Amino acid sequence: MQVRKTGLFAAVGVMALLSGCATVQTADPKDPWESWNRSMQxxxxxxxDYVMKPVAKGYQWITPDFVDQGxxxxxxxxxxxxxxxxxxLQGKFLLSGMDAAxxxxxxxxxxxGLVDVGSMIDLPKHNEDFxxxxxxxGLPTGPYLVLPFFGPSSPRGLTGLIGDAAMNPLTYAGIYLNPEWIGAAVSIGGGAVKAIDTRADLLGMEKVATEGALDRYxxxxxxxxxxxxxxxxDGNVSEDDVLKFEELKDEGYGPINPNPY
Structure with missing residues (x-):
């Protein structure tokens, strides 16, 4: 239940990339850059609409399910x-050992990694990022910030993206692969394939963006x-949190990958 609830939070978060630009303006101390954020959204x-979704639909159409899953x-x-x-880094050494295994x-x-053997032997996927x-x-989130291409974020989230990139071995492909253009192709191409694959997995989530609220932003x-x-x-939040995600679960929205592109 905890894993599904986390997935529901993540599902709504990543769907911000699919939402339209609303016209209702509200003053919120968490969002002092609202004008910029709405324009970036x-x-x-x-x-x-014009690039990612058509490419993702084509990818999904030509890719067999087992290849897509792989x-x-x-x-x-x-x-x-x-x-x-x-x-x-968070001191969760038992979980870190499970992740390594x-x-x-x-x-x-x-x-x-084409087959998720770990889940078959009770080594579940965890969701942690920088x-x-x-x-x-203890670093605060900071104001809400919508980044071009990357979507919803914050000053802390932007730093987190840099940290996550530093932990991704594909980032260093250009250093270790020769000639250099092969490494660059692997790094950029890998990122593009991941973005397309992730977007294809989200094609069924438009209903959340369309029906979620009057002011979708x-x-x-x-x-x-x-x-x-x-x-x-780690899920230890009050019941009166911003949105009631259990209601979305009851409507049939399951967990998905939390990272958009």
């Missing part, structure tokens, strides 16, 4: 390196901030 919506598993396995590191098992028995680590260390802003608070505190 509108820009991201345009990128999604690609998702591959990038999830790479992500476990950062998950393991962040759990260790999961990565080792999936990389070997799971054929470079933004959460900074939050555990405000809905997704509050959902993102609530989601980060939920993750930093």
């Amino acid at each position: 509108s820009f991201n919506d345009g990128v999604d 690609v998702t598993n591959f990038f999830s396995n790479i992500n476990d390196i950062g998950v393991c590191t962040n759990n260790a 999961r990565f080792l098992v999936n990389t070997t028995a799971g054929v470079a 933004d959460q680590t900074l939050g555990v260390w 405000q809905f997704f802003r509050d959902a993102y901030l609530s989601n980060r608070n939920y993750l930093v505190n």
Whole structure:
């Protein structure tokens, strides 16, 4: 139940990239840059409508389900390196050890992570990133910030993105692969494939964005901030949090990958 609830928080957070630009303006101390954020959300919506969504639909149409799942598993396995590191940085050494074991098992028995063997032997996928680590260390989230292409974030979240990139081995492909253009192709191409695969997995979530609230911008802003608070505190949040995600679960929305692109 805890894992599903976390997924529901994440699902609504990532769907901010799919929401339209609303016209209702509200003064909120958590969102002093609202004008910029709304314009960036509108820009991201345009990128999604004209680029990401058509490409994702094409990818989903030509890719067999088992290949699609294998690609998702591959990038999830790479992500476990950062998950393991962040759990260790947060002092969760037991979970970090489980993450390390999961990565080792999936990389070997799971054929470079294409098969999620870890979940089959009770080594579940955890959700940790550097933004959460900074939050555990006491760094406040800061004002809500919508980044071009990356979507919902914050000053702490932006720092977290940099930290996550530093923990991703694909970032260093250009250093270790020769000639240099091969490394660059692996790094950029890997990121593009991950973005397309993730977007394809979200194609069924438009209903959340369409029916979530009258002012979808405000809905997704509050959902993102609530989601980060939920993750930093490992679900130990008050029942009167911003949105009632149990209601979304009752409507049939299940957990999905929390990282948009």
